[in-house]
Amino acid sequence: MTGVYCLLPEGRAGLLVPWRGWAEDVDTYLAGGGYAPLIPPDRLLDLITASGLRGRGGAGFPTAVKLRAVRAAPGPRVVVANGEEGEPGSVKDRWLLRHRPHLVLDGLRLAAAVAGAERGIVYLSDAPAERAVRRALAESAPELRIDVVSTEHTYVAGEETAVVRRIDGGPALPTAKPPRPFESGVGGAPTAVANVETLARIAAMYARPHEVAAVAGTHLVSLSGPGSEGALVEVPAGTHLKVLADLCGHGRAEAVLLGGLFGGLYGAGWTDLPLDHDGLNAAGGALGCGALHFLGPGDCPVAVAVEAAAYLAAQSARQCGVCLSGTGAMAKALAAVAGGEATEDTVQKLHRWSQQLPGRGACGLLDAAARVGAGLLAHFRDRVDEHRGSACPACSRAITEDGRRFVLPVP
Ligand code: SF4
Structure with a gap:
């Protein structure tokens, strides 16, 4: 991996361990x-x-x-x-x-x-x-x-x-x-x-x-996943996401949440995605601010999508009608999937909203919620169907509305 490491201190470029207390004078x-x-x-x-x-x-x-x-x-x-x-x-x-x-x-x-x-x-x-x-x-x-x-x-x-x-x-x-x-x-x-x-x-x-x-072609990337403290790395654009997952010990991840929440969920094939705007956009995702959250083998993608959507619904500024109703409706539909209560109509509505709502709010929050729903349906339709009729234990265990799952300490 080659690149120009200029924002993180020399010698710490690959993976930044916590540097609490240090500041450049x-x-x-x-x-x-x-x-x-x-x-x-x-x-x-x-x-x-x-x-x-x-x-x-x-x-x-x-x-x-x-x-x-x-x-x-x-x-x-x-x-x-x-x-x-x-x-x-x-x-x-x-x-x-x-x-x-x-x-x-x-x-x-x-x-x-x-x-x-x-x-x-x-x-x-x-x-x-x-x-x-x-x-x-x-x-x-x-x-x-x-x-x-x-x-x-x-x-x-x-x-x-x-x-x-x-x-x-x-x-x-x-x-x-x-x-x-x-x-x-x-x-x-x-x-x-x-x-x-x-x-x-x-x-x-x-x-x-x-x-x-x-x-200009080098990126700071925030990495997180279950059971790890997270990491901040600096890598050239185009670096494959698998390389980044390996750097922070999540090489066996089954999926990745892109861009913070803005880029949505991505499943099979995520390892070959390149870290750059054009490559991720072409794949239906988005780089956003460059934060990646890897899903471990024990993570349920439905639970992750529910938590992301619930967090976004709670964070909505509630000033655009379409966001007020749309983000909340998507969060509710995803919660119904997790709870085993979703019907085919619920899933169809979720699909329709995830396609029709992006770009209709005053900010990117609505787009983020839509991308999470779209990614779940595009990459994990089988997992969505598996939830039909019975609540998933992984979903009921860990869903919160505060986005705790995605937060990592600042190094
Ligand atoms: S789209 Fe953005 S500005 Fe509009 S209500 Fe939602 S969060 Fe607020």
């Missing part, structure tokens, strides 16, 4: 080439464009396109470092903020320069991450006005319109689009909301200008 960061003098913004934008960097928050939108759009809009402008990772099972953004805050702040400085922004904001919910960022700002703040805004940790609080709404003093709930934040964001100003890993990669490629494509 400014002297160490400067010694590694950080906070280098700025080059003209056009050249910096060319660098990002040439790298092909795509956002790491979930949608995979080209970073250069987003920054160019903000730059083209009339000022004043804002750049937000979005560290609110709402997907269960993802720890990469909190790891970066807690342990490499200067890398993120440097990326924020560079992105602001490209976008022509006068103001940067770090948006997060994790208290240790907030302490690390404030410590870093007190040590050496970049030449940019930077505010720190904290929020409650929820599934939708990191969605870009929810970010803007919260920073403007409202609840951290998504709003209808358009306008998107690059058109009208914080205080009405054109705003680039950039994921923390995206910004860290901009800073890393600025320090390694001859390796920009490799830096």
Whole structure:
């Protein structure tokens, strides 16, 4: 496995063991080439464009396109470092903020320069991450006005319109689009909301200008599964998921939950899937923020789908009618499958909703619920049918609504 390991400490690239308590100080960061003098913004934008960097928050939108759009809009402008990772099972953004805050702040400085922004904001919910960022700002703040805004940790609080709404003093709930934040964001100003890993990669490629494509083509991936503490790894795009499962001791997994919950369930054939947006999209999944949860031989995929859907239904902001009724209905139908009460009509409805509901909510929560249902029916139809008429012991044992199964500690 080859790649450019630039966000995790050298020598720890394959599998990150817990590094609790450690944080990179400014002297160490400067010694590694950080906070280098700025080059003209056009050249910096060319660098990002040439790298092909795509956002790491979930949608995979080209970073250069987003920054160019903000730059083209009339000022004043804002750049937000979005560290609110709402997907269960993802720890990469909190790891970066807690342990490499200067890398993120440097990326924020560079992105602001490209976008022509006068103001940067770090948006997060994790208290240790907030302490690390404030410590870093007190040590050496970049030449940019930077505010720190904290929020409650929820599934939708990191969605870009929810970010803007919260920073403007409202609840951290998504709003209808358009306008998107690059058109009208914080205080009405054109705003680039950039994921923390995206910004860290901009800073890393600025320090390694001859390796920009490799830096941009490398991913932080959060791995979890039953009975393990989880792991954070940094691997090149295209790495097969089997390699990642082996890294964290889940090589015999029967299935994988992709993207946090956003990419849905995947069964037979998952080992050959490549870790990249296009490959996973073509297979009917999604990379999302790059969190993978492996299902062990004793895990029931129906139970996992029920827990995921119940969690999403509980996290729904209940402001889009279609999400309010659709996510809840899918969770209820899946619970009926688990309880042995589903009829063929229930399964048909589940199928129809999983095909028709994606894209109809103001944020990705509804899509995530639909993908979980679609994945279950596409890959585990036999297991669904086995549940007909009798409750499954594995399902009744471990289902909770808080997504506990998918959560792992931040290393
Ligand atoms: S899709 Fe659901 S979670 Fe997202 S904004 Fe609408 S109601 Fe809220």
